[in-house]
Every structure is written in structure tokens, then in C-alpha cells.
Amino acid sequence: MPTITEEVRRAPRRDAAANREALLAAASATLNEHPDAGLEAIAAAAGLTRRAVYGHFAGRDELIAALIDSGAARLNHIAATVDHPHTPTAVALLGARLWHALEHVRLMAAMAVREPHVEQAARALAPVRERLGALVERGIDDGTLRADLAADTLARLIERSAIAVLLEASVARLTDAEGHRLVMLSVLSTAGLDWRAAGALIAAAPELAFEAAA
Amino acid sequence: MPTITEEVRRAPRRDAAANREALLAAASATLNEHPDAGLEAIAAAAGLTRRAVYGHFAGRDELIAALIDSGAARLNHIAATVDHPHTPTAVALLGARLWHALEHVRLMAAMAVREPHVEQAARALAPVRERLGALVERGIDDGTLRADLAADTLARLIERSAIAVLLEASVARLTDAEGHRLVMLSVLSTAGLDWRAAGALIAAAPELAFEAAA
DNA sequence: GATAACTTGCACATTGGTGTGCAAGTTCGT
DNA sequence: ACGAACTTGCACACCAATGTGCAAGTTATC
Secondary structure, three states, rough: OOOOOOOOOOOOOOOHHHHHHHHHHHHHHHHHOOOOHHHHHHHHHHHOOOHHHHHOOOOHHHHHHHHHHHHHHHHHHEEEEEEEEOOOHHHHHHHHHOOOOOOHHHHHHHOOOOOOHHHHHHHOOOHHHHHHHHHHHHHHHHOOOOOOOOOOHHHHHHHHHHHHHHHHHOOOOOOOOHHHHHHHHHHHHOOOHHHHHHHHHHHHOOHOHHHOOO | OOOOOOOOOOOOOOOOOOOOOOOHHHHHHHHHHOOOOHHHHHHHHHHOOOHHOOOOOHHHHHHHHHHHHHHHHHHHHHHHOOOOOOOOHHHHHHHHHOOOOOHHHHHEEEEEHHHHHHHHHHHHHHHHHHHHHHHHHHHHOOOOOOOOOHHHHHHHHHHHHHHHHHHHHHHOOHHHHHHHHHHHHHHHHHHHHHHHHHHHHHHHOOOHOOHHHO
């Protein structure tokens, strides 16, 4: 008859490995709402006791470190598998794919600013940044992206622009279709396109249609 | 022979009102670097003891509340005094003026996400948001801003875009002139302009020249 | 130069989270 | 059904920060 905190009424135990995953998932969900949530809250959300967390992770920091690594892996995989000969389309596609990983992006964005994890998050996300950097460089070279900014500057701007829209979209409670479109539009705008051109590009490219990324 | 923590060697006391201001200034500077800095650090940066803080503010929260109000006042004043018949120019000008209040923007951006102050920051910044909202609405109506997004959505996007660039610019340690230009370019891009058009607009409008905002 | 205002330097209580130890359960695997 | 693995439920120790109380200093001001 466990009496942890509340919301513990289903099967109290499973396999250990499963519990580790449950902790990571619970941490992701909990920290997305309260970035400073304590271990107590995270453990409870996973259906475990705070004490049990120490059976899987050395402590809070290690839990979050694992979380960052797993989140970054998702985003890095997305960046690695996105490509298109037309650079603006590729960039828009990257933004669109990130929309479908909204939870992860939000978490990474939050952790990348929380003091104990800034450096680790930066290291873990290096692959995405490199991929975007390469894309941007190519786009500037072939004249499909704006030429008035240095490649690395433009890359960071596009990244920030995407994150900003992602965050705003989740605050404004947009539908998936709206968010999907909004991220692409914003990223293309930052990339230098006129708004009509951006809309036309999205309308014309079947890869950018909403269901395409599901 | 005081032995507080360190960096206390100048005149240990002044007027009380002046110390209150010193505390606010120190809090602004300190929290800009470490958003979770303690009262100890803030007081020390102001040349005071933590104990003395309670002579001016009821506690940490009240100090930060005062800080938010004063920062918001600066930004609201900027927004209120910016105007131009050509809407894109007005929006770019707003961005440019914000560049010169970078410290304040950064602080507000940080506090607007820290849990105990989210709501207050939102309330304090309502005037800026209303001003930008009005500008955007006008721009959509007269056809100078993009017409593919709802006015309020576009306004929030432009706001986020400006903040994102402001933060990135201070990370990348840009010069004043570079940051000034970058913010305008980014804001105009989000507003829907082609990058060449944005550059041309900035080059053509004397109000947007770097020294103009000094 | 006296006085009120302000600050210092303790000491102390409080809070909230982290990390450990250990005995007693519960469940998984075989 | 047995043992190993895992979890629970305490009990602590610990830490960093906040907020107070009070006596003793220092400074602006009249």
C-alpha cells in the first residue's frame, strides 16, 4: 500500500531498465513545464520514489545529462537525415522536422540556458549546428540564401529564429498544421526570402506539405 | 576595516536613496550574467552587505519586482517614442532603439521566463506589446508588411525575432554598429521583406543610420 | 556636535532541495 | 518457490539561500 505523493495507482513496479526510461520520459515531461522541478516531482511523475532515482543515476545532474544526450541525439538524427538539393527547401524542411520534435527542442532550449548544463548542451548539439552551418554555406554560395551576412552568423540567426517560433507556437497553442507552416515561414524569412516567395516555395514543394513529415 | 567578501575598498557609505539605486544597478548587472545570483552577490556588487538590502526592499522578490518595473519603463518609453509613417521603417527603428537598451532587454527576457516573475513581467511589458501590435496592424492594412499571418501572431514573431538577435549579438560580441544593423535586418526579414529590400531600406532611411539613435 | 538615519556584523531560525544508509518489502527470472 | 534485483520508507547529514533580531558602528544633516 504505497503512499508516495499521489497519482500512483497502477502497477507499482516493472523492469528496472523500463524504469530508467520512465524516469527519462518523466523528467522530459516535468522539466518541460517546470524547468527547475525537483527530483521528487520527476520521480513521482515516473511512478517512483525519489530514493529510487539514485538506483539509476548518480544524482540529479547525471539524470539531466542523460536527458540532454538523448534529446540531442534525436535532434542530431533529424538534422543528419534532412536534405534537399534546393537549399531553402532543405532549411525549411529542417524547421518542419523540428516542429515534430517540439518537446525535445523545448527541453534542449531550456537546458541550454540553465547554468550547470550550458556547456554540455552545446557540445551535444554540435552536429545539428554543423549541419545547418554547412547548409547555410552552400546556400550562400549558390545564391539561394541571403548574401549580406556571414555564414556562421546567418546559421545562428536561423537557429534562434526556429527556436523562437517553436516556443511561441507552443505558447499560442497552435495546431500541428499551423505550427508546421509557421516554423517554415519564419525560417525562410530569416534566410532572406520575401514572404510571398516563402509561401510559394512551401506551396510548391511536396516535401514541405504537412503530412510529409509524419 | 570591513571584511564583507571582496571588492569593497571605496567609500563604504553614501546616501540611502543613492544606495537603493546602486542596488538596482548592481542587481541589473549581476543578474545579467548570473540570472540566479543570490542577494549576497548583488549586495556585494553594490558595495553593501546582504543585511542592508532588507533596509531598502522587503526581500529578494521585491527587489526584482522593482527591477522589472524600472526596466519595463525604459522599454515602454522607447516603444512609445518610436514612430514613422512608413511602417517597416518604424519597426526597424524600434528594433534599433532596443539595441541601445540591450542590457535591459536581456534582463527582461531572462526574468520573463523565471518562474516567480513571469506574470509581472508580462504585465509590465504590455505597453511595448500594444505599441508593436498597433504598428503591425497598420502595416498589414497598408500593405507594407506581410499579409500571410494574423496581426497578433506576426507581432509576437517580430518581438521574439528581435530578442533572439539581441541575445545572439551579445553572445557573438558584435560591435554596436553590427548589432544595430543585425537587429534591423532580422526584424525586417521576419516582417516579410526580401533581404535586398531590407538592406536597401536601411541604407535609404537616414533615421536608421547608426548614429541616429545615439 | 548632537541626532536621526543608515549600515555592519554577528547569531539564529527556516526552508527546500540533495545525497546516503539501512531494514523491510515486492517483483522478476529461472 | 527461491534468490537476486529493485523499490520503498524512513532516518539522517548537509548545503545554500532567505529572512530576522539586535547591538555597535558610521555618516548625513540640521
